Amino acid sequence: MSSSRCACCILSSSFPSITFDDQGVCSYCRDQTAGLSIDTAIERARAQVKELFEHRHQPYDAIVCNSGGKDSSYTLMLAVQKYGLRILSFTLDNGFLAPAAFDNIRKVTDALGVEQLTYRPSLPFFRRVIRATATKPIYREKTLMRISAGCNACISLVNTMAVRIALEKEIPIILAGFTLGQIPTNAIIFRNHFRFLAESREESLARLTEAVGHEVENYYDIPGRVLDRVASYPHSVNLLCLETLREEEIVAKVEAIGWRKPTGVDGCSSNCELNTFNNYVHERRLGFSPYEWELSLLVRKGLMSRAEALSKIEDNPVERLSRLADGLGLTGEERVGLGLGVASSRA
Amino acid sequence: MDRSLIDQGIIDSFGLVEITGFIEQEFRVKIREEDMTREAFGSMNKMARFVSARVEMGT
Incomplete structure (x- = not known):
């Protein structure tokens, strides 16, 4: 990255609508007191969670979207041990999860006595989706x-599948590990x-x-006849946002029940090898890391040092990109368009 | 003010969540599931009418 960064957080000069003052502090750091304060939002959410969790359901109180990473593993721990919820753990196997992520899912669900449901979409379909997101403007800047x-x-696929399962099994809460x-x-x-x-x-x-074909509707939509029957949609809750823990404390908590940090993933992921490719495409197209916003907020809240945040986004093993491009089945033209050169060896 | 914030690219799905949360908090109105429609939240003017009606009703 050749762009300069905020002196306080890690947002770079390429970030949308950013400006800097004379001290090199960005407009997002200066304006952080505007709008709904984070502490107010957290307190409000805590009260809503308390009320929501008072009612128990059979056979499950909640479904946890469990990627096998540290954050969703800790969310599972919180759901079971802190809130005493009956949980169905759900994993979307996108074909690029690190092998150790599956070990972690087994160890953590076994340790917590939780049922596990794994869903694997068609790999050729998922590859086409990722190739489309890498080569075409699918999503808006916002x-x-x-x-x-x-x-x-x-994640949109995970959310759609989680809502489908929640509606089918009448599970009123979907828990995810977002921070x-x-x-x-x-x-x-x-809601x-x-x-x-x-x-x-x-x-x-x-x-x-348009890019992938009508198979998209099978995965990203829920039929109208199903939605017509819905009396009440599930709540989505991100329990990790209610905790004030540094990353190393979360890792220590989940390691205590058998979770281990996988190898083969970049500094911003603890489960998915594809993250490195997605980060590369994002930075190449937009000029900033997709993790800058999230990590900058942790820096502002004092939950991570600026140096730690920078080291995470700089831990991006580009030497793995060619193998990932092979795994995604990128054409020679797509590879060249993404600055990845010609194929090394096709998978 | 009559144009959809979504169509204009101003908000995405999290933006809708943000707006409904903001309205509940700021105007102390309860947004029920049946309120979540394009008719109520399709544009700034529609949201203003929704909030105004709810505030008048005291709910």
Whole structure:
């Protein structure tokens, strides 16, 4: 990255709408007191969670979207040990999870006595989706401020599948391991009204369908006949946002029940090898890391030092990109377009 | 003010979540599931009418 960065957080000069003052402090750091304060949002969410968790359900109180990473593993711990919820753990196997992530899912769910459900979409389909996000403008700039296009496509799939399962099994709560910075402050807890929120996804889904084909609707949509019968949509809750823990403390907590940090992943992921590719594409296209927003918020809250945040986004093993491009089945033209050169060896 | 914030690219799905949360907090109105429609939240003017009606009703 050749751009300069904020003197306080790690946002770079390429970040949308950013300006800097004479001291090199960015407009986002200066304006952090504007709007709903984070502490107020957290307190409000805590009260809502307390009320929501008072009612228990059979056979499950909540479904946890469990990627096998440290954050969703800790979310699972919190759900079971702190809140005493009956949980169904759900994993979307996108074909690029590190082998150690599956070991972690087994160890953590076994240690907590939780049922595990793993869903694997068609790999050729998922590859086409990621290739489309890498080579075409599928999502808007607003969305890409806090997440890469590839990760957004994957997480949207996770969310759709989680809502489907929740509706099918009448599970009233979906828990995810997002931290503040990955989501807006008043999205710690919200009604996951699929039909209402679908309008905002229509345009990007149309672009994805144009690039990938109508199979997209099978994965990213819920049939109208199913939604017509919905009496109440599940709540989505991000429990990690209610905790004030540094990353190393979260790692220590999950390691105590068998979780181990995988190898083969970059500094910003603890489960998915594809993250490195998605980060590369994002930085190449937009000039900033998709983790700058999230990590900058942790820096401002004092939960991570600026040096730690910088070392995380700089831990991006580009030497793995060619193998990932092979795994995604990128054409020679797509590889050249992404600055990846010609194929080394096709998988 | 009558144009959709989504169509204009101003907000995404999290933006809708943010707006509904903001309205509940700021105007102390309860947004029920059946309120979550394009008719109520499709544009700035529609949201203003929704909030105004709810504030008048005291809910």
